[in-house]
Amino acid sequence: MKSAIFSSAIAIFATLATAVPTAAPADIVARDQVKQVILSSAVVNIQEDAANTPLGVTYKAIVSRVNGKHNSQALVKFDFPDGLTGYKCKLDFAYPAQFSGTGEIQVFSIGDTNIENATFNKRPFRDQFKGTFRVAGWGEAVVLDASGLTFDCPAKGAKAYEVVSQGDSNEVIWYAPGGGLRIDVL
DSSP states (O other): HHHHOOOOOOHHHHHHHHHOSSSSSSTTOGGGGGGGEESSSEEEEEEGTTTTOOOOOEEEEEEEETTTEEEEEEEEEEEEOEEEEEEEEEEEEEOOEEEEETOOEEEESSSOOOOTTOOSSSSOOOEEEEEEEOOOSBBBBBBEEEETTEEOOOOEEEEEEEEEESSEEEEEEETTTEEEEEEEEO
């Protein structure tokens, strides 16, 4: 009996050992490869239910959708310092304050960095899809689509992005600049 239990335990451990991944996914960057982290300089929430009301700059970003409506999106601005020419930058997401539903968010570049007075009906146009994240815990978000997350760092200046809900009955909240969308300089 004891030898059967022991043999079963060995078989289970052997199976678990072979299930451990041998390489990290391509979208994960080791912390020692990150040269600098650029945190957001401004966050503006825009809400479908207050479509013509500018909500102004805030520290609490809210991205949500309930039953295909009541959309709340976040416009996020970053100021790039001098000296980044030749480096790669990567959008990343971590440390939400709250999340529910699918926890999935999409990021788009937007056509203007003047976001301070934006409303749901009057905002910079969505330019390019950058990627999709799934917020599944309190740390780093899972990258679902990294197709546009990495780009050449600009020489200097600002860039802005729109973060939107992916899926219905979804909510992701973070406090900027310490959490949420950020840029890693590689």
